[in-house]
Amino acid sequence: MGAGSLLPAISPWIGAIGSFMTGSNTSSNILFSVLQYNAAETVGVSRMIAVSLQNVGGGLGNMVSVLNVAAICGVVGITGREGDLLRKAIIPMAVFAVFAGLFGMLLTYVLVPGLF
Template sequence: KILAATAKQLFLSELTIASVLALAYLMNYCGATATLGLAFAATGVLFPFFSALLSWVGVFLTGSDTSANALFGNLQVVTAGRLGLNPVLMAASNSSGGVMGKMISLQSIAVAAAATGMAPADEARLFRFTLRHSIVLACAIGLIVVFYAYVMPGWAP
């Protein structure tokens, strides 16, 4: 009885996770991430900065750093290879920039509001408050990645 109730409660979450991972695998297998990676290579020397922002958007949309890594991890590696950058650094940028998007993902806002007893009307205020911090921190991650990509390239594994 408890197992059935739990399965019913988690059904939509499991369906969402499975859908995002299916999309990620489909994009990888059909070459879409490689094509997008080559397109992002057009950003040139600014790609390390945009690398963090790309994953920031990915986590905002999916609500999960893992999902954004699945969606954009290969893209980061392909673009890094095309630009002669360290692919491990770009993959790390994908995770680090994504963490800054977690605080503004709609799922996180809803959980924070519910956990603190905040009125649903105040969720927009919470989003606006965290949005500024999220943007500043994502840009800071981007600048750190630029530093490691060009100033201290040997320090990243």
């Protein structure tokens, strides 16, 4: 197994980076879904699982998107505390992304290898 076999583990992180940068899961998917699909096809892992994990990661990245954090702080009246909120949200986001990656690896190589 080469480095490409880790694609299911890093797919959620790529999605999270995309939505962190853009503030939108949809934009993250537009940016990176084709990349995920082609990478999965190239390394021989499930394209469906890779793109699904991209979408999961995009949702997770919204938790720490600067645009969303600023909007939340403005709505609830705690402007100026964006850093505090971001620090509190980054740990759960990272934990969920790790679990999503592990679940993707489990699906790809243990539970349903070759099904998709």
